[in-house]
Amino acid sequence: MALASINLSIKQYFNFMCRTDFERRIFHDTYKEFQKRSRIYSLDQQVHTFSQMQLSNEEVGTLNQKLQYSVMNSIASLENKMPVLNDLKNRPVLFDWAELHIYASDLLNKAAHVVSITYTSPKLILHEIVGNLLILSYSAKANETLVIKITENVKVNYEQSESLVYR
Template sequence: MALAYINIIAKQYFNFMCRSDFERRIFHDTYKEFQEKSKPYTSGERLNTFSQMMLANKKAKDLHQKLHYSVMDVIEKLEHQIPILRDENGNSIRFEWAELEIIDSDLLNKAGHVVSLTYTSPKMLLHEIDKELLVLSEETAGKSNSILKIKMTEELRIDYCEKHELVCS
């Protein structure tokens, strides 16, 4: 009997300290796009950072989506596997969607560019919580797939979907 339906959410940050090719592509491609797409939000003023642009013009929030579009092909190459989250057997956890967010950026300093990707898993069945492990399975076509055990960490967030209840008549 499952305890609840949940989504697993993991956030990955990208800054100038990139280690993998994937991280470097996200960092460099989003910075290049930020330089190009932020021009309308600096109009006439000396605004260099994303946070300054947001304060001056709330429409600058559109940059999140514009930068996301610039790396969609890179994200697709992940083949729906969260690169920063594995189960206890070392298997990648699937994500249903990923969303890019600009944490901050600076047109005058590339080292000030920080973005994140938030990965959200498909709906999963939470079977139990065993100490620091979540015991889960992914449900496909009404059937529960193999059991996964994921260690709870600070980077991991659970989005509560629906509680399972026994119904007695």
């Protein structure tokens, strides 16, 4: 019996301390795009950080989308497999949605550039909770279970509880 329908979300942060090729590509491509796209918000170079730009112009939030467009091919290369969340058999959890967010950036200092990608899984069926482990299945593959260890980085999004119907 299923307990609930849920999805999982997890964030991956990208800064100058990148370790993998994927992380480096996201970091460098988003910084390059930030330099190009944020010039119109820099008020003739009077402001140079993302937070200063946010204070001076509310439309700066659109940079999140513009930077995401610059890395869509890199995200697509993941083939919908989260690079930061695996089940106990070391199989990557799938994602349906990936959203980029700028935390900080500076036109004058590349080392201050920090972005994240939040990966969100498709609908999962929660079968059981055992301690800090979730026993799940993808809704389309109910016979194939995955066991995920809950950590402080994994967010469980509750969608709907399941109940038995008696007739």
